Amino acid sequence: MNIVAIITNLRFQDALDILFLTLVAYHLYLWFRGTKAFKAFVGLLILGVVFTIARTWGLFMTTWFFQILWQVLVILLIILFQSEIRQALERVNPLQIIGLHKMSKPDKWVLEFTQAVFALAQRKIGALLIIERQDRAEEFVTAGQALEADPNFQVLMSIFHKESPLHDGAVIIKEGRIAQAACYLPLSPEEGLPKEWGTRHRAGLGLSERCDAWVIVVSEEYGRVSLARRKRMDRVASPEELSKLILEAVRPFSARKITWPSKIWSLFSYRWPVKLGALCLVSVLWLLLAGQQDFEVTLDVPLNLKGLATHLTVAEPLNPKVNLRVRGLRKDASILNENNVRVEIDASQARSSGRMSFFISRDLIHLPDRRVQIVDVQPGWMMFTFQEKPSK
Numbered sequence: 001m002n003i004v005a006i007i008t009n010l011r012f013q014d015a016l017d018i019l020f021l022t023l024v025a026y027h028l029y030l031w032f033r034g035t036k037a038f039k040a041f042v043g044l045l046i047l048g049v050v051f052t053i054a055r056t057w058g059l060f061m062t063t064w065f066f067q068i069l070w071q072v073l074v075i076l077l078i079i080l081f082q083s084e085i086r087q088a089l090e091r092v093n094p095l096q097i098i099g100l101h102k103m104s105k106p107d108k109w110v111l112e113f114t115q116a117v118f119a120l121a122q123r124k125i126g127a128l129l130i131i132e133r134q135d136r137a138e139e140f141v142t143a144g145q146a147l148e149a150d151p152n153f154q155v156l157m158s159i160f161h162k163e164s165p166l167h168d169g170a171v172i173i174k175e176g177r178i179a180q181a182a183c184y185l186p187l188s189p190e191e192g193l194p195k196e197w198g199t200r201h202r203a204g205l206g207l208s209e210r211c212d213a214w215v216i217v218v219s220e221e222y223g224r225v226s227l228a229r230r231k232r233m234d235r236v237a238s239p240e241e242l243s244k245l246i247l248e249a250v251r252p253f254s255a256r257k258i259t260w261p262s263k264i265w266s267l268f269s270y271r272w273p274v275k276l277g278a279l280c281l282v283s284v285l286w287l288l289l290a291g292q293q294d295f296e297v298t299l300d301v302p303l304n305l306k307g308l309a310t311h312l313t314v315a316e317p318l319n320p321k322v323n324l325r326v327r328g329l330r331k332d333a334s335i336l337n338e339n340n341v342r343v344e345i346d347a348s349q350a351r352s353s354g355r356m357s358f359f360i361s362r363d364l365i366h367l368p369d370r371r372v373q374i375v376d377v378q379p380g381w382m383m384f385t386f387q388e389k390p391s392k
Contacts (some may be wrong), residue, residue, distance in 0.1 A: 021282045056288060117129065117242060130170050131246060131249050148179070160218075299323070303360075322365075323378040326375060328369070329371065343364055
């Protein structure tokens with residue numbers, strides 16, 4: 001396969017294809033990294049590269065084995081990772097993207113709320129509190145009891161007291177108000193978590209892996225306050241520190257005045273190693289698969305006359321060319337150019353000066369590869385004007 005020729009014939013559609021798949025690969029990495037599904041995805045990617053190379057090189061037995069293996073693997077992956085697949089599909093829900101809700105303005109409720117959280121921690125009352133941001137947290141939790149209340153100490157104490165029917169679960173705080181209680185969160189599938197972490201910590205981390213919500217975890221055993229955000233869990237030492245973090249979470253996004261040049265620069269600079277790696281990976285896979293793509297090439301090929309009598313010369317047209325449209329596999333069609341494609345007309349019938357028309361049939365076109373087919377020839381015929389050479 002001529003890689004240089006394929007790159008030279010890169011079209012706008014090809015660049016758009018690579019950029020779109022790079023975006024998909026980048027977000028797949030962000031969604032699945034650290035999970036069991038990501039490890040399986042990497043293994044499948046390696047197997048896919050081996051299968052592509054084997055198919056390109058014509059390894060019959062290896063290609064046949066992988067074709068059988070793919071049929072079994074696809075079914076197994078759908079069964080084993082159905083929850084991860086569902087979460088990925090929820091991520092690209094257009095209704096969620098269009099329906100971004102407005103964040104609440106920072107208010108005095110934050111200070112009272114953080115003091116209530118540490119009051120629960122001092123009494124060693126376990127609690128899970130979800131601070132909703134842009135993503136709708138309800139789409140990632142189950143059950144839940146609708147509630148409308150202020151997140152102060154009395155309300156939180158009533159909810160998370162062991163005798164309360166709502167204590168087993170999490171509360172969702174939306175726009176400074178408690179919207180739901182007794183919500184069950186998805187557990188994080190990540191391995192190697194600290195042994196002292198209980199189900200609350202794993203649930204808080206699990207939700208932070210699926211949306212941009214921040215989850216406050218109050219440990220019942222140790223009386224510690226932790227904050228799960230951006231797929232990580234951090235200890236919080238004081239109400240002041242927690243207030244500062246929550247204000248950062250609920251601050252309106254519209255208040256952050258970012259110029260367009262800064263947005264464009266951050267688009268490339270933010271997590272640039274991951275984005276560059278996704279681009280390189282997609283580009284390599286695209287080059288491996290592009291050779292098997294059906295491809296059309298349009299060429300302007302010089303028309304040559306052979307067998308012309310020595311006493312005649314062509315007066316018109318000078319430097320004639322024929323427009324050819326050919327189709328074939330990209331690895332074959334992309335190497336075609338004016339140097340390896342010839343169009344020759346037998347002009348031996350011309351005996352004297354004057355005009356003569358020649359039909360340009362496909363058998364007059366010589367291609368370097370028989371696997372490439374001629375789709376169209378323009379013009380279908382050409383008229384030449386011959387004149388005798390001046391005598392010496």
